[in-house]
Amino acid sequence: MKIGVLALQGAFIEHEKMLRTLGVEPVEVRLPSDLEGLDGLIIPGGESTTIGKLAVTYGLVEPLRQFAQTTPTWGTCAGMIFLAKDIGIDRQPILGLMDITVNRNAFGRQVDSFETDLPITVLDDVPFHMVFIRAPVVTGASDGVEILAKLTDGRIIAVQQGHLLATAFHPELTDDTRLHRYFLELVKSYSKKLA
Numbered sequence: 001m002k003i004g005v006l007a008l009q010g011a012f013i014e015h016e017k018m019l020r021t022l023g024v025e026p027v028e029v030r031l032p033s034d035l036e037g038l039d040g041l042i043i044p045g046g047e048s049t050t051i052g053k054l055a056v057t058y059g060l061v062e063p064l065r066q067f068a069q070t071t072p073t074w075g076t077c078a079g080m081i082f083l084a085k086d087i088g089i090d091r092q093p094i095l096g097l098m099d100i101t102v103n104r105n106a107f108g109r110q111v112d113s114f115e116t117d118l119p120i121t122v123l124d125d126v127p128f129h130m131v132f133i134r135a136p137v138v139t140g141a142s143d144g145v146e147i148l149a150k151l152t153d154g155r156i157i158a159v160q161q162g163h164l165l166a167t168a169f170h171p172e173l174t175d176d177t178r179l180h181r182y183f184l185e186l187v188k189s190y191s192k193k194l195a
């Protein structure tokens with residue numbers, strides 16, 4: 001299985017470490033040609049405006065869009081913003097693939113970073129330790145979007161739409177490998193479907 005990690009900016013090294021822990025050697029994606037032959041892609045957290053600008057500079061926006069249209073892709077935090085169709089009034093390059101509305105920097109200054117433990121529907125019952133860093137939330141999702149996790153106040157923080165996965169928090173900053181394993185399973189089931 002070949003998994004790429006978009007390595008323009010942000011927490012890509014942490015995702016790579018997580019993948020290595022699970023026995024997968026990641027491919028760093030910086031150029032369109034790096035996408036060739038990948039079975040899945042992770043778009044890390046960081047700063048979505050910077051990731052967007054760099055993706056434009058490296059001619060990656062359209063190749064990434066085409067890739068993620070058909071191949072399992074998981075965006076964490078800024079990666080969630082990058083995958084969304086609607087991010088409100090901000091004008092910044094995004095892939096616009098998931099039928100979700102995302103509110104960037106949804107938590108006020110006082111609590112712009114926090115950690116909490118909550119269950120995720122597609123995992124076992126053990127709550128997941130979630131690290132939020134100037135995180136977005138999903139404020140709207142259309143019918144085809146499955147909601148995987150919510151904060152206790154009901155705000156949506158993890159979603160899946162077919163082969164696309166998005167989480168507002170940073171699983172790569174914990175030592176819980178369950179979501180990475182879930183993504184690898186998703187990749188496996190998709191490559192089987194195509195085979």
Ligand code: GLN
Nearest residue numbers: 045046047048077078134
């Ligand atoms: N606030 C960042 C943004 O808007 C996302 C933060 C993160 O990825 N941890 O892109």
